[in-house]
Amino acid sequence: MADSSNTQTQGSSRFGRYLIYTLLGLVCLYYLMPLFIMLSTSLKTLDDIRTGSLVSLPAHVTFQPWLDAWSKACIGVRCEGMSVYFWNSFRFVVPAVLISTLAGAFNGYVLTLWRFRGSDIFFSALMIGCFIPFQVILLPMARTLGELGIFNTISGLIFVHVVYGVSFTTLFFRNYYVTIPDELVKAARIDGAGFLRIFWRIILPISTPIVVVSIIWQFTQIWNDFLFGVVFSSGDHQPVTVALNNLVNTSTGVIGYNVDMAAAIIAALPTLFIYIVAGKYFVRGLTAGSVKG
């Protein structure tokens, strides 16, 4: 009797498994479709695009659209491609990610392991920063940047993104550090280590999972940002997302879908890369707090 019920569950679980895999496969296809279309279109010639269908493979593979998008396509009046803006993005995204991550780590360290009177209130106040919509801070931020003399500069964009990102990174690090026993800090204090030394020598080295989470999150957010880029920078200082928009909108008679697609992929490439390289750390880091004793 026990046996028969056993086989029954096995049979039905196998059927359920097929169902799940089929469903997952369909969902996968659905999500990969846009990428496939972008990739195949970017490798087609304009003639190919006109005559073939949207989902057909390129009849003749060409990399010319990619080269054009990188260094020749017209963005506004300049016809130098995406490369300038691509490096622009890197120049502010990398410092902004690093600074906001480090600041978040430091905030988290203070808020959990060196609690002070009112630290919980301080943390709650900081959390509100996560819920402030971009639009709300546009005008005050423009004013601030003007006062600081960094409007329409790379430093200005770094500043904006650090300020906006620090709420999120603080949240990440605080939640990670609450799982660290206080005794670790106490032991280090008795060993004679001070506030900063404990941070650099003990706390930061054990934060790898959450540092990765913070970097991925911040990199994606800042790289993909459009609004701050379009508002707080212009001309040569614009980030790649704004350049992509301008490239697509700059018409010279014929719409070069292949170049547009190539440019879009170029703009998305760094975030894709980060996810592929560090994705597993991302999941591990997000769940680290919950499984660690």
Add this chain to the structure above:
Amino acid sequence: MGALSIRNVRKSYGTTEILKGINIEIEEGEFLILVGPSGCGKSTLLAMIAGLDNITSGEVYIGERKVNDLSPKDRDIAMVFQSYALYPNMTVRQNISFGLEIRKVPKAEQQKIVAQVAQILQMEQLLDRKPSQLSGGQRQRVAMGRAIARNPTLFLFDEPLSNLDAKLRVEMRTEIKLLHKRVGKTIVYVTHDQVEAMTLGDKIAVMKDGEVVQFGTPQQIYDNPVNLFVASFMGSPSMNFIPCRVAVLDGKFGLKMDTGGQTHVFPVEGASSALAAYAGREIIVGIRPEKITHKVDFLAGAPNFYVAETTIEISEPTGADTLLVITINDKNIVCRVHPDYAKSQGERMAFMFDMSKTVYFDPVTELRIL
């Protein structure tokens, strides 16, 4: 002046008083145990000795120095924590030498100290491992090694064995005792385990609700508890408390014991004047399980030895002894009997009560009467 002197130390958070005036003084090389149930303030007191927590009022002296306002690193102490608190990113070697490095001990000297410590604790082969690669007992040993490397005047242990399994705990207990003997330094050790307290301590401070209820040697505390709390806290299995009416018998006092139908009166020997005020009233009689055994013929009838026969309710063999539960005055009483003499559950057996170390408590104030 002693090695550690705690004078009228108080601690309060807002209006709640955690410590209500603690006074303890111990000599150089003594092993002090702070023991008590959770929430009694023992860990807070230790943190204050360490300088990890501020003192609201009172004074703490380590040796000749008043340390109230010194930071932990300047107090010449080392501490071993319950969670071991090893630095997870460092190897055992780095864990031990971290404190030395901060105090700018030369590299060569550091290596020498690490080697010495590793030898004392027999963990040379573990030096290049990370804490995550060690077992609980090994981590505990590294934590002790880190403390020894500092060569402090005062060692502080905060429930260091509570995260270990029972067998390892006994082993490490012995090891700590050996270590104390070898290093000869003053130790303050916090625990909630009364067995650890009894086995390790030279002096024990039993704490409850932020106060030291009793301070003395383990034997003093075991034999002469000042109140019902200390009596019940120390000893395993714990002391039996029998509510008894004091009877007056030929000018002497006796205790009425009802063993299920049969009433015995056990005379109280010696200075019984303290009981005069309680004549005819109920008091609480404390008698340890090992003082109720099988009947030994040549002792039965001697002063302070009384025999009563009763039914065994429950029998719990532990191997070395068998714990038998009987009923006296409607209370379950545990007796510790040699297995060879123990009868089975439900059978009748003659028990011998050794009343020489019996203690008496007031049922209302719970303080010792005699």
